[in-house]
Amino acid sequence: MAYSDKVLDHYNHPRNVGSMDKNDSHVGTGMVGAPECGDVMKLQIKVNPETGIIDDAKFKTFGCGSAIASSSLATEWLKGKTVDEALAIKNTDIVNELALPPVKIHCSVLAEDAIKAAITDYKVKQGADVSALVQAH
Amino acid sequence: MSHSPSDYFAVFGIDRSLALNLPELQRQFYVLSKQFHPDRFARASAAEQQRALDFTSQLNDAWRILRDPISRAEYLLKLQGMEPGDSRTNPPPPELLEEVFDLNMALEELRSGDTHARDQILGALNRFLALRDQLDQDRDALFVRYDANRDAATLQDLRGLLNRRRYIENLVRDAQQALS
Structure with missing residues (x-):
């Protein structure tokens, strides 16, 4: 099966590979995996507390070319979006952009799950922060 | 063998169950292997020879699948119409x-x-x-x-x-x- 040019581009030049401090209260971390293929994907966002905009996004994926490309593309799209805008990213957007074949659609699902998991983690942290502030008063 | 068994459990004459007694299953495998060995049908009709051959091959498949607990469980899940399931239905912890x-x-x-x-x-x-x-x-x-x-x-x-x-x-x- 041949990879599309866009997949190859992301695979050969992945954007935003790396990691951020998962204990930072403005960082949300999503860790997802697919047992059937052994892929595991970590995706992190850093949200600017003043603007609510995602300033930075990083990922590290162990998996096939499509999984790496899907998460690489996801981090590109996340930067500059608000958290709510980020939640609107659908796996089908990734499928279309990368021209993923049907057998690789699960890679895009994984990337969408990773985005949602990262945002959930961030929101939980913000909730925890708020309750800590309330207790302090 | 008037008709061929409907699944690998039926080959051994047992219900669809999971906690199998392996030594007993093995004993049954040897008994059936002997009973339907093609050599014993050398003078039978062509149709009977074919049936014995078919059963023996099914018996070998059944033994291979049922003796291993993992493949046995996967097989039973499939029989009961349950596909392996993707990561969405079974997300890893x-x-x-x-x-x-x-x-x-x-x-x-x-x-x-x-x-x-x-x-x-x-x-x-x-x-x-x-x-x-x-x-x-x-x-x-x-x-x-x-x-x-x-x-x-x-x-x-x-x-x-x-x-x-x-x-x-x-x-x-x-x-x-x-x-x-």
Whole structure:
């Protein structure tokens, strides 16, 4: 099966590979995996507390070319979006952009799950922060 | 054999059940193998010869699938119309994913020449082996539960367990390959 040019581009030049401090209260971390293929994907966002905009996004994926490309593309799209805008990213957007074949659609699902998991983690942290502030008063 | 058995359990004349007595199954395999050995049908009609041959080949398949608890469980799930299921219906627990991620990081470090990663991989391998043992014990308990209740809920649990085990199995293989 041949990879599309866009997949190859992301695979050969992945954007935003790396990691951020998962204990930072403005960082949300999503860790997802697919047992059937052994892929595991970590995706992190850093949200600017003043603007609510995602300033930075990083990922590290162990998996096939499509999984790496899907998460690489996801981090590109996340930067500059608000958290709510980020939640609107659908796996089908990734499928279309990368021209993923049907057998690789699960890679895009994984990337969408990773985005949602990262945002959930961030929101939980913000909730925890708020309750800590309330207790302090 | 007036008609061919409908599934591998029927080949052995047993119900669709999971907690099988393996020595007994093996004994039955030898008995049936002997009984339907093509040599015993050398003077039978062509149709009977063919039936004996078909049954023997089905018997071999049945024995191969049923003697292994994992393939037996996967086979029964399929018979009951339950597909393996994807990660959405059976998401791996987060702490397992953390372990998987760390193992992959260590494997990458080892590949790039960092020999310190070996200890980390060895530690991970031992944890995964212990986890696999635990899953096998849980599996045997589910086998007994299913045979007693014949319920879909137990099959769901079993499917989830098999997915996790497959995941662990891949990790064990990767870690062992890296260390060999």
